[in-house]
Amino acid sequence: MKNKEVAKLFNEISEYLEMDGVAFKPYAYQKAARALESLQDDLGDLYRQGGLKALKKIPGIGESMAQKIEEYLTTGKMQYYEDFKKKMPINLEEIIGVEEVGPKKAKVLYEQLGIKTLEELEEAAKAHKIAPLFGFGQKTEDNILQGIGFLKTGKGRFLLGDILPIAHGIWQKLLSLKEVEKADTAGSLRRMKDTIGDVDFLVVSRQPEKVMDFFVTLPGVVRVWGRGSTKSSVRLKEGFDMDLRVIPPESYGAALQYFTGSKEHNIALRKIAIDQGYKLSEYGLFQGDTPVAAETEEEVYARLGLAWIPPELREDRGEIDAALTGKLPRLLDYRDIKGDLHVHSNWNGGVQSIREIAAAARELGYEYVGISDHTKFLKIEHGLDEEQLRARNKEIEEINLELKHAGHNFTVLKGCEANIMADGSIDIADEVLAEMDYVIAGVHSQFKMPRAEMTRRIITAMENPHVDIISHPTGRLLKKREEYDISLEKILEAARSTGTVLEINAYPERLDLNDLNIRVCKNLGIKMVINTDAHQVDQLRLMPFGIAQARRGWAEKEDIINAWPVARLLQMLK
Template identity: 45%
Template sequence: MPILNPDIARAFDEIADLLEIDNANPFRVRAYRNAARLIQGMSTDLHTMVEAGDDLKELPGIGEDLAGKIVEMVTTGHCSFLEKLEKQTPPALTELLKVPGLGPKRVKALWHELNVETVEHLARAAREGRIRGIPGFGEKSEARILETLQAHLAAIPRFPIAIAAPYVAALVRYLQGVPGVHRVVVAGSFRRGKDTVGDLDVLATATADSLVMTRFTTYGDVSAVLSQGPTRATVILRNKLQVDLRTVDTSAYGAALHYFTGSKTHNIAIRRLGQGIGLKVNEYGLFRGKERVAGETEESVYAAVGLPYIEPELRENRGEIEAARAGRLPKLVERVDLRGDLHSHSSATDGHHSLREMAAAAQAAGLEYLAITEHSRHLTIAHGLDPVRLRRQMEEIDALNGELQGITLLKGVEVDILEDGSLDLPDTLLSDLDLVVGAVHSQFDLPSDRQTARILRAMDSPCFTILAHPSGRLLSSRKPMNVDMSRIIRHARERGCFLEINAQPERLDLVDTHIRTAKEEGVLLAVNSDAHSTQGFAHLPFGIQQARRGWLEKQEVLNTRSLAELKPLLAATMVK
């Protein structure tokens, strides 16, 4: 079983965490973090590059030492340096690092000040009021840690869909290669495009003599077999993801795919429609008495109850059945509809590639334009641009556009929204850009009224085009900000600016329900990669899937327009 890119990225992140706890050189820590981020965003498998003998040192930020560790992990499945660090660090500290809101610096402080080494130690210290006395914490921090810890202990592990995707692809390829297997499809929340998945439901059609179940339970990435039978087996992968495999009859394939795709409430509604016309609906088909009248395809399932086919992303019982009955189902946006990307970074700040390289990669991804939106000066950790450096980049973009063919770079910036709602750069500079992407990168825990007012004031700035990653959430590590998102969406409509659907795997922000609200309010949304490397455009399909869950059609996505159609919309948000 090959080591996948997420495995290597996770190892490098763990090394960075343990080095930071050990007070290692900050530049060394940053090198591992940057490498993890790069690898997580790559569309090319590192094990394929290693097998082909490619020089990994040509990857940005990957020197001889990191390249050697990648080769070691690909060829042996282990990282001896990570194992050495783990032996030097109390084992339970790595579990503390998984608690949302507890980064290496806080874990280190808790360890040294209170001898906290386990989740249980942390909970006890919080309940006894001992954390608030540590410099950099306080009473509110202590209460927040206890609340987060309780939720963490009760939570069922879930995986961001983009993190699960490489494991899904590898498993499907493996199963499709088993003799006698005809079809393999992943159903459940993964097929519906939910931002996180708790487990995987895999369906296969195969010949009676196929050894697909045996091959599944002996798959190289399986760490435990929970159950195994002739038509169903359940395993746990090495990354703790649970996978159920079922073999189904070809005649019932569509019914089974519909049933196991869900959602549960959608299926109940379909079953009730069937009951209303004398049909029994289950995973084996649709029956009138003992006669199966449909079930070979999903289309036949819907047709039998008087409905057109409903796309998986819509199946949440949020009005899709009523829309189908009335002939009002949306024609959902597709990845091929995207003409450009309005949020990306280059090596001028915390990206990994030059302007020219980013332009070439965007063009290779089928895009016609790309906005370069570096961080502004307030975000010092990302080497944000001050006015002088931004002016210099604007000149570089103008010069480069004179040479490029088939792709146009737009001049932009991802400007920090400060705590008072002002923007991090002056309007006299921002007004000379093609677009301004505003973003919150600090003070995520403000009360709802202050956080909402902060963002509304920023949107009222003379130069404001798009609100980036509007909720500020990071899947599995940071909750959304406490804001009145409905009010923000309405204000965007009144102001005439736009919101972003950020396709970064750890963000997928906005959430689907807020996307639907924006659609209903007539606010256009931009599906952006927030690419920090040439590999980052591979995340766009996940942003599109999020848009589809919010019922968006092509015309409701800002960057499905040609550049000529887009420019007047961008210009209208900028007060020159």
């Protein structure tokens, strides 16, 4: 896809501009690159249909950037970029990928030592050629070597689902210390981003030394990067880093706001502060030298005339304007979900029986659970054929009777997760699909089809009058598999016209739809369902990961059908 290629070039231009000490422009290119990365439409399509004019309609793209995109689309090259590259032929992605090295350092490393690649950087560090350079030193050299090691093992980012349980456990331990008065996580973890770089804790304590002792000796700490009286940093055996900062109580809110980010949100917020004659930092909101708000986040936002903004929204995607004008969404709450519609039982590849699943779902406080076993095409998951589906449905009906007799207000729904074949047909006969309470359909084979065919395939499935929900609509697996090559725009159009619900798969490796796509669906009025895709009952507890992405996509109760009572849910489905 050209969008990603151009975004990469713009990112590198931003880095080259920064090397040359140019003001403002680097950020403009960075912002444009982000806009391109999250753009729904293919740049090539846009250009073919609307020319230069259409390119200029992309947020953050002005005349000169649009011309550069046009040049790249028509010639496969961008001369502006090529000129930079010729002057400084560095593999920027590699070199700047090392945590310690920014554009300015990369420039010095090239000019003084001719370093162009990661391999050359590692060689130079090992030969101690970097420490003597002006502005570097031994510590930087060591950090560069450690950074390279990290790149080789961890690749830098971790799944929210892997990090959150560990961080939550440590947070609980911190809260239980008598020396700790307050503790929170900050950063991308608090914003519930789908992947996390590192973990930040903020703490209020009158005895910071004791807290630091505790933190740097936590079980699982394999390395202490630094231990001070206000900040310590460690690496855990899982490969990620954690920082802990001790904050004075009077500026805790400002620090929490600052370290929660995102960077983009904070830049925009600081600008609002400046416009109003204030200065905002991690220490507080100041008028001249006088702090006017700092103790709580609410205070800081309120003083700027803004409602408090839920952390999941802090990405500079319009939340500040919404907070200024009282138009923040009434976000879906973590307690709003009434049932899970994507659960596999032991009739196919799942672990537990339907009775056990129903019991686990009731324990979670749900009003219903939908059993969506795989169907026959998926042989490795023991997918069910028509006859087996009917037998399983009979069992569900029996269980519902038992539940009713026991006086429980709980329903098990008859569903399935059928396969979308290469031609868009469904692998189960229509008359059996018609007997289900609902039908999920998903792509589980032939992931690499050409764009037009893959798009047509999914749309054909949505046009089936029995298909209610499309599971994991884009097929991405975080850090493993790219999305299918599809025109999401066309798929969303079809979802709207056919009344098909799109899934937000809460499985931490999927989180599919992602936050940006959820936002688009919400704006188009397309209904969504948050499902765990549990293959064992423990996985029913993954729901909050999906809810978090829904919140990041500005979803409200009205947008999410499993936040509705069962009667309304069944009425809504086809």
